[in-house]
Amino acid sequence: MDIEVRPLEAPGVAAADEVFRDAFATVLGGDVHRDTALVRTRFRAPHTAALAAFVDGELAGSALLARWGSVAYLGPLSVTPKLWGHGIGARLVAAAVDVLDGWGAGHQGLFTFAQSPRHHRFYERFGFWPRFLTAIMSRPVTGGEPVLGWRLSAAAPPARAALVDGCAAVTDAIHPGLDVRGEIDAVLDQGLGDVVLIGEPETPRGFAVCHTGAGTEAGSGIAYVKFAAVRPGPGAGPAFAALLASCQGLAAEAGAARLTLGVNTARHDAYRQLLAEGFRTDIPGVTMHRPNEPGYDREDVRLVDDWR
Ligand SMILES: CC(C)(COP(=O)(O)OP(=O)(O)OC[C@H]1O[C@@H](n2cnc3c(N)ncnc32)[C@H](O)[C@@H]1OP(=O)(O)O)[C@@H](O)C(=O)NCCC(=O)NCCS
Known part of the structure; x- marks a missing residue:
């Protein structure tokens, strides 16, 4: 599979948003992100970076990154469900850690499913290690x-x-x-x-x-x-x-x-x-x-x- 990862540009934001909603609805069920606007608002923000993965010219996934000075985090990461398991997510995370390192962020992190060892193992390969729970309250x-x-x-x-x-x-x-x-x-x-x-x-x-x-x-x-x-x-x-x-x-x-x-x-x-x-x-x-x-x-x- 020919996967290309490059910065997300304005014309791709709608497709990235659609993939993001589809990916999380597939794991969490329902219309989990309802009338929120996460991809669009973060793309416009001054302290973020967005990466997109393309397969045969079609947007297949994205990774957003936020820079909080000496701290930076990766998320959300999403890949179109029909192409899961083909290495697109790994390519996005590899590119994402280059951005985080390029920012010189000494403390980097992400939030993921506490109950998913597959997610933990996936991110551990890139040097992220599970620590305490984060409670959404x-x-x-x-x-x-x-x-x-x-x-x-x-x-x-x-x-x-x-x-x-x-x-x-x-x-x-x-x-x-x-x-x-x-x-x-x-x-x-x-x-x-x-x-x-x-x-x-x-x-x-x-x-x-x-x-x-x-x-x-x-x-x-x-x-x-x-x-x-x-x-x-x-x-x-x-x-x-x-x-x-x-x-x-x-x-x-x-x-x-x-x-x-x-x-x-x-x-x-x-x-x-x-x-x-x-x-x-x-x-x-x-x-x-x-x-x-x-x-x-x-x-x-x-x-x-x-x-x-
Ligand atoms: C998690 C996700 C981004 C992985 O993308 P992907 O393109 O399928 O990932 P890859 O093909 O690069 O797989 C890399 C590893 O991810 C893991 N993985 C693959 N499919 C997965 C799935 N459906 N769920 C969780 N982990 C998965 C495996 O550990 C895989 O390792 P392997 O090579 O030993 O099989 C994608 O499944 C997705 O969009 N899921 C829904 C949204 C989500 O969970 N986002 C991350 C939240 S922190």
Whole structure:
């Protein structure tokens, strides 16, 4: 089989999206990605790369990559089901790790099915090793929750840059070089949701990058915390609770019925706090790291993300 892997270009995005939906619907059943828009929004984002595999000129699969400063992850990876088992996925992952290494990302990873040894073995060949579970959790939104914290979308552009730098200082304090400015820009530039901040304006104590509704990574009826973190140190627990309450307020304002997020269970304090706050696991996945190091998955780190 003649497989060619090259960067995904705009005309191929619709086909990549179709393959992505078909591949995941085949393993998970149903219309799992509903009215979300993951491939299209990530393709447009400033901090991502997208690779496509072609067989006989037809797009047969894709791999998306996100760069968070010194951290980068691979996903989603998908191949058209009728061509599974022909080496297309392996070619995409081989090309993907070249991109991750080229970015100089010291901490690399992915999220995959916790119960699939085939997936684990597949990625292990490329140096990714399974570590702790990442729990995709949610809790209901009643609609009456108060609006708390403040929103980056409401800040005047000159003030916004300083606030975004403040967010980068929060993540850098957790893991040197961790920087999700690309996720912040994607949300604001594409109107995917908003960024909630808590603490002092000049030095935010914490922030959350949230997607809301259809046409985003959330989907209708959902508010999804793509990434959230609070500065470590004394008071991190109450600050994390305040940040979650602010996300809940945003979800209510957006008319969402559920607030969804992901947390690696190695961040034990955060995981326990989420359980105590009424979140329950909907999807247990596992993160695989390259190299096999904890990164920012430490017991006291109050950080919410998943690498789907
Ligand atoms: C996982 C996936 C991308 C693999 O793509 P592929 O082109 O079939 O992969 P390859 O042909 O390169 O196979 C490489 C290895 O993947 C594994 N594999 C093959 N088919 C697989 C399947 N249906 N499910 C899981 N793993 C599979 C095998 O370990 C295979 O190793 P082998 O050479 O010893 O058989 C593809 O099955 C897919 O799109 N699945 C649905 C979406 C998904 O699971 N994405 C990854 C989530 S992290």
